[in-house]
Amino acid sequence: MGRFQWLEAALPLGIIAGMLCVMGNAQYLIHKAYFGRPKHIGNDMWDVAMERRDKKLEEEIAAAAGN
Template sequence: MSWLIYEGLLLLGIIAVMLTIAGNAQYHIHKVAYEHLKHIGNNMWDLTMEKRDKKLIEQPSSASSN
């Protein structure tokens, strides 16, 4: 009966290793293709706020001109 446990653990180990390899491959391929890391969890709202913040930083502020 105990060999069933080891057989199941072996299969789970193989699945875990394959998922790890697939995740790492995706990470490295994206890094090579885009030359930067992917921002995880960014949706359209986050991207819009990043554009807005970048535009606000690049604009000269009226306080500094006085």
């Protein structure tokens, strides 16, 4: 009986690890569904400024193509 004492802890640890994976994947999928792209990890002020610039340029191109 002493050989399988680790098995008592394996089931709860497996459940906890599984739920952490489920929560992480759910967060990823919800963010991707809402924004249409994966979350940018490590987004700093430079990245935010570049995203604004890119969005502005895309809008200008779309407006020029519409004329």
